[in-house]
Amino acid sequence: MxxxxxxxxxxxxxxxxxxxxxxxxxxxxxxxxxxxxxxxxxxxxxxxxxxxxxxxxxxxxxxxxxxxxxxxxxxxxxxxxxxxxxxxxxxxxxxxxxxxxxxxxxxxxxxxxxxxxxxxxxxxxxxxxxxxxxxxxxxxxxxxxxxxxxxxxxxxxxxxxxxxxxxxxxxxxxMSGDIQVRHATVGRITDLGVTDMTNMGAAMAPAAAQTLLDYFNDTATKPEDYDRIYTGDLGAIGTKLLYELLRENGIVLRNHEDCGLILFDREAQDVHAGGSGCGCSAGVLCGHILNRMDRGELKNILFMATGALMSTTSSQQGESIPGIAHLVHVGRG
Amino acid sequence: MxxxxxxxxxxxxxxxxxxxxxxxxxxxxxxxxxxxxxxxxxxxxxxxxxxxxxxxxxxxxxxxxxxxxxxxxxxxxxxxxxxxxxxxxxxxxxxxxxxxxxxxxxxxxxxxxxxxxxxxxxxxxxxxxxxxxxxxxxxxxxxxxxxxxxxxxxxxxxxxxxxxxxxxxxxxxxMSGDIQVRHATVGRITDLGVTDMTNMGAAMAPAAAQTLLDYFNDTATKPEDYDRIYTGDLGAIGTKLLYELLRENGIVLRNHEDCGLILFDREAQDVHAGGSGCGCSAGVLCGHILNRMDRGELKNILFMATGALMSTTSSQQGESIPGIAHLVHVGRG
The missing domain is CATH 3.40.47.40 (Stage V sporulation protein AD)
Known part of the structure; x- marks a missing residue:
């Protein structure tokens, strides 16, 4: 380590x-x-x-x-x-x-x-x-x-x-297996003042951008070095904001998917901005993504799940919503 | 490790x-x-x-x-x-x-x-x-x-x-300091069916006994090998039950104190079975116990904090209260 x-x-x-x-x-x-x-x-x-x-x-x-x-x-x-x-x-x-x-x-x-x-x-x-x-x-x-x-x-x-x-x-x-955890970045709490409990994507996007930038910086890698970059459950709004925040830092994500946007068919299933919840990124990682890695379709991915750290009490007391994002680099060896 | x-x-x-x-x-x-x-x-x-x-x-x-x-x-x-x-x-x-x-x-x-x-x-x-x-x-x-x-x-x-x-x-x-963490035992969830939310000590005592027995077993040590054994916040009822459970396993604790029983003056301060809450064992460890170790009064202690893992929802749904206890061995080197 x-x-x-x-x-x-x-x-x-x-x-x-x-x-x-x-x-x-x-x-x-x-x-x-x-x-x-x-x-x-x-x-x-x-x-x-x-x-x-x-x-x-x-x-x-x-x-x-x-x-x-x-x-x-x-x-x-x-x-x-x-x-x-x-x-x-x-x-x-x-x-x-x-x-x-x-x-x-x-x-x-x-x-x-x-x-x-x-x-x-x-x-x-x-x-x-x-x-x-x-x-x-x-x-x-x-x-x-x-x-x-x-x-x-x-x-x-x-x-x-x-x-x-x-x-x-x-x-x-x-120990000893084909699908290996190679790097991880533990996120810091980020809070830009979003208070809307019906817009978690916006609350979590700044944390997502921060952790991703930290990771690229620490490892001296760039998005193109990975087959795919998966974010947790930013949904449509959060994903758009993540792109904006990264663009301000000179980074464009071309190989990105958000678990909240692929778990459901947004229009047909009426899920508005997308899927969320711990089970969203967990289900997509432990089903879809790792299945694709097992089949060799993906060899080198980043998985970054995002969280909104408020409670109903904190929101009722007028607090903003702190966000966090943790990142894991998984590779097939 | x-x-x-x-x-x-x-x-x-x-x-x-x-x-x-x-x-x-x-x-x-x-x-x-x-x-x-x-x-x-x-x-x-x-x-x-x-x-x-x-x-x-x-x-x-x-x-x-x-x-x-x-x-x-x-x-x-x-x-x-x-x-x-x-x-x-x-x-x-x-x-x-x-x-x-x-x-x-x-x-x-x-x-x-x-x-x-x-x-x-x-x-x-x-x-x-x-x-x-x-x-x-x-x-x-x-x-x-x-x-x-x-x-x-x-x-x-x-x-x-x-x-x-x-x-x-x-x-x-x-790294490098006098007060050192030497062993730890991570607890398993234990649930003997206690449902009384006003008697957390009883719900946590079985987990406390289990983790302590696991630790003595794994390290081939006994209570007398330590200057003092501190439990989290079992209070008066939980402590009594812990003693009973240990006695059934041939162990008698003579050098034991419970953080819930030393933080307050139970009678004068009207706290019934004792203190509790994360802050109880945290305050006693990070104040009292570690101060005593700094002064050299204690050289070798076990600190085991206990938790009751229920919520109001689980209790309203008739569930029992699962307990857990994690133990840390701290020594002065």
Whole structure:
């Protein structure tokens, strides 16, 4: 493990993604990436008593699947890093309660997939874990009722709003494998004063630009050096703002896709500015992106998930929305 | 970094606590450990517009103080690990927003001080950070209105209930120092079915017993090998249950103190079963315990903070309360 430049970590031993799995709900399974999910649940309750318990179940399923696909037993996993959007991260704590694996709860809002992947990679790189698991989730119904209004109100959504994905993604890290974590940049909190809770993309774009610039600077690389650059869930508005911010710094992204813009068919599925939620970038990474890497279609990618670090309380108190973005460089070796 | 036994980490390079600071509110400053706090705020609002903003300010103050006491500038800190009890960890995200340090949000409920200390220690041990900061907080008024009832109701408290500390603690880790992190055990989620939200000690005791037994087993040590064993905030009920659970395993703790039982004068200060909250164990560790180690009164201690991983939603849905406990072995070298 070495530090590179001011903010970037270089993984010398190249911890590998040994297994990955993505599960999702009905709407995601009707989208363009349907075939990339390992499992689909058509019932938003997953046969549980509440949406919150359903979301926990998404994590249980994704983590168990990723461990199985890595060819491991859960007793072999030394640490699990997990987090989610719900108050006190209950999707993670209840979803992983039965696994009996040392647990370290993470909070990075929608950046959680990148954060947990970075943490798991560091643990494997430095020998703190032989195998480590990263997992996160979101659920449209739990997020709506916690952050917005009861679903039964049928409130009208702002055009800038994004649709929280019902999905979970998980990766299992260990040594020796083809798909390797090579660099990571841990983000700094950025807040340019956006207060509109229905426009998360705008709140997160400055953090995304900052982390990406930090990474290019630290590694002396440029966008063209990668097959594809994936951002978390900036959606249509956030992506446009990211392009503007990068252009001011002389950078043009030509090989970029935003997980929030590819998970759903925006027009046909009526998701306004795109998908969001921890499960959005997690599902796209652990399904679509890593499947493409497994098939050799992509060999060298950046995955940067973004998060909006507010709560309903902070917004009710008039606070602006701090953003964060964590970046991981994954390569096929 | 080496793994020792099934659950324990051995820090071969012995990352050191270079600086530590604890700040608190009025009630804590009237308790037995008053002189161990670096700073005391008599106004529960800390001159802010809300209790939540006041709690954020506690973290800002504690982190800045710890960095200053370590003889460092904040630009030298490579990563900060922080978390708290509030929904979406807003005390941490808003409290540290202005610091411009790569930020990794942690969620471990009242175990957060041990969790962030472990994470910061691993980063320094493996070279991911030259200097890393760990910080957490709690505030009586924010916790009461989020988890219980509006303070204005003046609700009667159960005899088993604990009093959330208004405090924050922070440590700064780096190489080369006298007070060193030597081992850590990351806890597993444990849930024996306790559902009483006014009896957190009972919910956390099984996790505390499990992590302590794991640690003794992995290191082939026993309680008498340490000057003092500190638990997070089990309070009176949790401590009694921990003793029972350990006794069933042939272990008697003679050199034990619980942070929840030493922060306040239980009778005179009317805190029922004792203190609690992330700030309780954080304040006691970063003030009292580390001060005693600095003075050489203690040379070899275990610090194990415990957390209850539920939310009001999970409890309203009839769920039991999962517990967790993370342990750190700190020695004077």
């Amino acid at each position: 070495k530090r590179l430049g001011r903010y970037t970590l270089l993984f010398e031993r190249r911890p590998a993604i040994l297994g990955h799995a993505a599960v999702c709900g009905k709407k995601e399974a009707a989208g363009p990436l349907a075939r990339d999910f390992d499992q689909t649940f058509l019932d938003s309750y997953l046969n549980q008593e509440s949406w919150e318990k359903a979301e926990s179940m998404l994590q249980t399923e994704a983590a168990n699947l990723a461990i199985r696909k890595a060819g491991l037993q859960k007793q072999e996993i030394n640490m699990v890093f997990a987090g989610d959007l719900l108050n006190q991260c209950i999707s993670s704590t209840f979803g992983l309660r039965g696994m009996d694996i040392p647990f370290l709860g993470q909070y990075g809002a929608c950046s959680t997939m990148a954060q947990t992947l970075i943490m798991a990679s560091i643990m494997v790189e430095c020998g703190a874990a032989n195998y480590a698991c990263a997992v996160t989730s979101s659920h449209f119904c739990t997020a709506e009722r916690q952050f917005r209004t009861p679903l039964e109100y049928g409130s009208q959504r702002a055009p800038t709003a994004q649709w929280t994905a019902t999905a979970s993604g998980s990766t299992v890290l260990g | 080496k793994r020792l036994g099934r659950y324990t980490l051995l820090f071969e390079r012995r990352p050191a606590i270079l600086g530590h600071a604890a700040v608190c509110g009025k009630k804590e400053a009237a308790g037995p450990l008053a002189r161990d706090f670096d700073q005391t705020f008599l106004d529960s609002y800390l001159n802010q517009e809300s209790w939540e903003k006041a709690e954020s300010m506690l973290q800002t103050e504690a982190a800045n103080l710890a960095i200053r006491k370590a003889g460092l500038q904040k630009q030298e800190i490579n990563m900060v690990f922080a978390g708290d009890l509030l929904n979406q960890c807003i005390s941490s995200t808003f409290g540290l927003r202005g610091m411009d340090i790569p930020f990794l949000g942690q969620y471990g409920a009242c175990s957060t001080m041990a969790q962030t200390l472990i994470m910061a220690s691993i980063m320094v041990e493996c070279g991911a950070a030259n200097y890393a900061c760990a910080v957490t907080s709690s505030h009586f008024c924010t916790a009461e209105r989020q988890f219980r009832t509006p303070l204005e109701y003046g609700s009667q408290r159960a005899p088993t209930a604990q009093w959330t500390a208004t405090a924050s603690g922070s440590t700064v880790l780096g």
